[in-house]
Amino acid sequence: MRTIKLTIAFDGTGYCGWQRQHNGISIQQELERAASTICNQRIDIHGAGRTDAGVHAIGMTAHFRAATALPGAVLQKGMNALLPTAIRVITVDDEAPSFHARFSALAKTYRYAVSCGPVLLPQQRLYTAHLPYRLDCGDLQTCLAVISGTHDFSSFETTGSRDRTITTGRGAVRTIFRAELREPEPGLLHLCFTGDGFLRHMVRNLTGTLLEVGRGKRTVQEFRDIVQLRDRNRAGATAPAHGLTLLAVHYAHDW
Structure with a gap:
């Protein structure tokens, strides 16, 4: 049995997210279908994390175990031939049996794209949120410095992110x-976050609150207070999913 790591890019438009669902087609389902056909056995694919419906990726990672002798280049070509054009396997690598796409990851990097111009180009509409207002980049920079480091991000956590009855662990x-x-x-802003983990909707909730500060609807001090209060009801709206892209998952060899 080989442990095979995939690096994947996908356009999340029209998909119900990474994880298999009963109410729509997921990225995971499409990859498992293609890998099972190529390897001639049932394949269960384990991703580095979950992405919401409509979120994109250019550096998602996943792994599966298979008893196949096919070289990585053949697996890549074969899977891409079977996958929808919205999903592509970028690289295929053999890993040690102990490798796990999720549990071996040290960090992830996300990017949220916002267009502040008066008109959003049609070519950007699926990958960029449109906020046609002038934003105070200085205040945004200050708020980004506030969240750098280790914090309790309960204020930016959507219900269902974790089992709150579990009192052990990092919460x-x-x-x-x-x-x-x-x-x-000009007019296009990228908010980029690299962290050791993200709660459900955390990046989108952070972004929604940051954009309210940028528009002058909240002050930097109010943002600091929101972080400290650990209360989701005090933070801003959840930014739209389509502006978010998972850029990379980081492991020991590249960290």
Whole structure:
């Protein structure tokens, strides 16, 4: 049995998210169907995490175990031939039996894209949220510095993110290694987050609150208070899913 790691890119438009669901087609289902056909056995694919419906990825990772002698390049080509064009296997690598796409990961990097211009180009509509207002980038930078480091992110946690009856473990505490604001072109902002883990909707809830600060609807001090209060009801709205992209999952060899 081989442990095979996949790096995957996908357009999440029209999918119910990464994880298999009863109410729609998931990325995981499509990959399992293709891998099972190529390997001629039932394949269960384990992802590095879950993505919501409509969220995209260019660096999602997953793994599966299979008794196949097919080289990685053949597996990649064969799976891509069977997959919808919205999903692509970028790389296929053999890993040690102990490797697990989720539990071996040290960090993930997400990007949230926002267009602040008066008109959103049709080519951007599926991957960029449109907020046609002037944003105060200085306040956004200050807030990003506030969340850098280790904090309890309960204020940005959607219900169902974890079992709250479990009193052991780290709860809602996560570490943000990097939180950056980039402007790749005039009017287009990227909020980038690298952390050791993210609660359900955490990046989208953070982004929704940050954008309210950028618009002047909240102050930087109010944002600081929201972090400290650990109360989801005090934070802002959840930003739309389609602006979010998983850029990379980081492991020991690249961290």
